[in-house]
Amino acid sequence: MPSRKFADGEVVRGRWPGSSLYYEVEILSHDNTSQLYTVKYKDGTELELKENDIKPLTSFRQRKGGSTSSSPSRRRGSRSRSRSRSPGRPPKSARRSASASHQANIKEARREVEVKLTPLILKPFGNSISRYNGEPEHTERNDVPHKNTQEKFSLSQESSYISTQYSLRPRREEVKLKEIDSKEEKFIAKELAVRTFEVTPIRAKDLEFGGVPGVFLIMFGLPVFLFLLLLICKQKDPSLLNFPPPLPALYELWETRVFGVYLLWFLIQVLFYLLPIGKVVEGTPLIDGRRLKYRLNGFYAFILTSAVIGASLFQGVEFHYVYSHFLQFALGATVFCVVLSVYLYMRSLKAPRNDLSPASSGNAVYDFFIGRELNPRIGTFDLKYFCELRPGLIGWVVINLVMLLAEMKIQDRAIPSLAMILVNSFQLLYVVDALWNEEALLTTMDIIHDGFGFMLAFGDLVWVPFIYSFQAFYLVSHPNEVSWPMASLIIVLKLCGYVIFRGANSQKNAFRKNPSDPKLAHLKTIHTSTGKNLLVSGWWGFVRHPNYLGDLIMALAWSLPCGFNHILPYFYVIYFTMLLVHREARDEYHCKKKYGVAWEKYCQRVPYRIFPYIY
Numbered sequence: 001m002p003s004r005k006f007a008d009g010e011v012v013r014g015r016w017p018g019s020s021l022y023y024e025v026e027i028l029s030h031d032n033t034s035q036l037y038t039v040k041y042k043d044g045t046e047l048e049l050k051e052n053d054i055k056p057l058t059s060f061r062q063r064k065g066g067s068t069s070s071s072p073s074r075r076r077g078s079r080s081r082s083r084s085r086s087p088g089r090p091p092k093s094a095r096r097s098a099s100a101s102h103q104a105n106i107k108e109a110r111r112e113v114e115v116k117l118t119p120l121i122l123k124p125f126g127n128s129i130s131r132y133n134g135e136p137e138h139t140e141r142n143d144v145p146h147k148n149t150q151e152k153f154s155l156s157q158e159s160s161y162i163s164t165q166y167s168l169r170p171r172r173e174e175v176k177l178k179e180i181d182s183k184e185e186k187f188i189a190k191e192l193a194v195r196t197f198e199v200t201p202i203r204a205k206d207l208e209f210g211g212v213p214g215v216f217l218i219m220f221g222l223p224v225f226l227f228l229l230l231l232i233c234k235q236k237d238p239s240l241l242n243f244p245p246p247l248p249a250l251y252e253l254w255e256t257r258v259f260g261v262y263l264l265w266f267l268i269q270v271l272f273y274l275l276p277i278g279k280v281v282e283g284t285p286l287i288d289g290r291r292l293k294y295r296l297n298g299f300y301a302f303i304l305t306s307a308v309i310g311a312s313l314f315q316g317v318e319f320h321y322v323y324s325h326f327l328q329f330a331l332g333a334t335v336f337c338v339v340l341s342v343y344l345y346m347r348s349l350k351a352p353r354n355d356l357s358p359a360s361s362g363n364a365v366y367d368f369f370i371g372r373e374l375n376p377r378i379g380t381f382d383l384k385y386f387c388e389l390r391p392g393l394i395g396w397v398v399i400n401l402v403m404l405l406a407e408m409k410i411q412d413r414a415i416p417s418l419a420m421i422l423v424n425s426f427q428l429l430y431v432v433d434a435l436w437n438e439e440a441l442l443t444t445m446d447i448i449h450d451g452f453g454f455m456l457a458f459g460d461l462v463w464v465p466f467i468y469s470f471q472a473f474y475l476v477s478h479p480n481e482v483s484w485p486m487a488s489l490i491i492v493l494k495l496c497g498y499v500i501f502r503g504a505n506s507q508k509n510a511f512r513k514n515p516s517d518p519k520l521a522h523l524k525t526i527h528t529s530t531g532k533n534l535l536v537s538g539w540w541g542f543v544r545h546p547n548y549l550g551d552l553i554m555a556l557a558w559s560l561p562c563g564f565n566h567i568l569p570y571f572y573v574i575y576f577t578m579l580l581v582h583r584e585a586r587d588e589y590h591c592k593k594k595y596g597v598a599w600e601k602y603c604q605r606v607p608y609r610i611f612p613y614i615y
């Protein structure tokens with residue numbers, strides 16, 4: 001077992017992350033796995049520190065001019081520290097010795113009437129340092145802020161990738177912001193703890209999805225559940241009385257030819273992804289300040305795929321093969337996803353520490369599920385980014401088309417049913433919207449936080465194409481005639497959902513891109529200590545996740561054309577509600593850590609999470 005240098009309860013000096021300042025701290029505990037000490041500063045802030053960042057008190061005693069402040073939160077009160085690092089510092093104080101007394105500092109602070117120096121966390125995703133936020137933009141336009149970012153990061157690389165920046169604020173703003181800033185200072189400390197923690201393995205209590213047993217269940221349960229659902233849906237009467245459905249032998253489900261077709265589909269999408277068309281943008285800064293480049297050509301890939309599908313139909317390619325081998329395709333995709341997940345895990349073992357996902361834990365099972373490596377790439381080919389939008393999402397639209405053709409064939413129809421047309425066009429709109437706004441993906445939790453492992457591989461490559469197309473699959477063997485008045489109501493519902501979904505996403509993206517955009521001037525915001533503000537009016541003042549609300553309304557509109565004979569087509573709405581409620585909770589957790597008191601204020605101003613007056 002590795003030895004430790006400091007004992008619990010020992011009072012020592014701990015380095016404040018991202019600086020060269022040491023403060024008196026008490027050792028609370030030591031984690032043998034991560035080799036980190038949990039220490040407590042005098043103001044109550046708890047952080048995790050490496051052994052190198054801790055020094056015995058004795059090593060400071062002979063030095064008179066060391067930091068005399070007993071906690072980092074007092075640093076701003078004690079102006080000598082802040083000012084010595086501030087770009088706005090007058091030359092007079094530049095000559096002041098670091099051992100200037102606390103009294104002298106207070107006097108000086110009182111003389112300072114015009115401006116206040118406020119530490120801001122330089123966050124990698126912050127607008128203060130980066131204009132990048134997920135809306136189409138030319139790389140050139142990102143250049144200036146990008147360089148800026150790099151510079152700031154290179155200055156702040158000491159031990160954490162967060163540094164401190166000072167903003168000059170007019171005095172009248174100072175009065176308004178004083179209270180919130182002082183409260184937020186504690187959260188800055190916590191945020192630093194979060195960032196420190198992001199580069200270190202996370203502890204068992206922080207594991208999401210029910211920890212190791214939870215992810216184990218999900219990994220085995222979901223594929224079984226998927227096959228059961230498809231088998232149930234294939235039955236003429238899919239009622240509970242007929243459960244379990246007749247189960248095929250495993251060998252009947254495996255067809256090498258089907259797997260070959262699946263691989264061909266995957267390779268075509270790889271080829272489209274590699275085409276040098278579409279602009280290249282930079283993602284949000286990584287832990288080491290680097291920004292990866294992404295080519296935005298998802299929409300082109302969709303157009304090219306449509307051309308290939310159209311040409312194949314014209315050539316008489318039998319698309320019914322996909323319907324008649326649907327389960328085999330689902331199995332082929334699942335096998336592919338397992339192989340991919342194993343590959344991803346193996347290669348992640350060789351990945352440098354900085355390339356690991358903040359969600360990874362050090363536990364093999366959990367990391368296999370959540371993904372260990374954040375952005376696995378083969379050269380410039382980004383595996384996660386590619387899988388998130390291409391084979392599965394475009395595949396979903398193709399499967400819907402297959403179902404439409406199957407319905408015509410099986411039900412002997414000259415034209416598809418209105419229900420099938422509605423489902424196909426609604427979901428087509430959703431996919432086209434995702435591809436058109438491809439850049440927005442770069443700021444999602446999936447890209448920034450979660451690694452690429454079984455969860456996203458299975459979600460993107462199996463769950464999306466084979467479950468999201470479930471309504472169309474259901475309609476093939478369970479026809480439902482929708483009247484025009486009913487269809488009109490469903491269309492209105494879909495459009496309402498879409499307006500909320502797109503309006504909310506675009507409003508947030510525009511605000512993140514340019515917070516001082518004149519078009520957004522009417523919106524109210526809450527100041528946060530990170531330099532990024534939060535919208536509290538407009539869509540984001542309605543509920544805390546208006547985009548989820550719109551998405552759920554759309555989900556309902558996708559199911560309604562299937563009628564009310566069975567609950568099966570509503571499975572998607574039920575699953576999606578659970579997914580988004582869980583996702584919302586995950587996002588709240590991250591936002592609370594990021595924004596602290598400001599987030600709490602936002603929650604008070606906007607009390608409902610997704611459904612107004614309900615949740």
Ligand SMILES: NC(=O)c1ccc[n+]([C@@H]2O[C@H](COP(=O)([O-])OP(=O)(O)OC[C@H]3O[C@@H](n4cnc5c(N)ncnc54)[C@H](OP(=O)(O)O)[C@@H]3O)[C@@H](O)[C@H]2O)c1
Pocket residue numbers: 125443444445446501505508511512532533534535536540544545547548551583587590591602
């Ligand atoms: N079809 C599906 O299966 C599926 C699954 C998941 C998600 N989605 C959809 O994908 C879209 C993206 O979802 P997402 O889960 O990535 O989350 P999201 O809601 O787009 O983003 C959450 C982030 O927005 C920022 N934010 C939150 N409140 C804000 C406010 N008041 N003002 C300004 N910024 C605020 C925060 O990040 P920063 O402050 O750091 O910017 C927060 O972390 C959604 O429309 C969702 O419905 C679809």
Ligand SMILES: CC(C)CCC[C@@H](C)[C@H]1CC[C@H]2C3=C(CC[C@]12C)[C@@]1(C)CC[C@H](O)C(C)(C)[C@@H]1CC3
Pocket residue numbers: 218222388389393433434441444446455456458459460463464
């Ligand atoms: C346990 C697993 C089965 C959970 C699987 C979850 C995935 C199915 C989703 C996780 C992130 C989702 C996502 C989209 C689709 C579904 C997920 C992959 C998305 C591509 C849908 C279109 C949107 O416009 C989007 C691009 C924002 C979105 C990104 C996240």
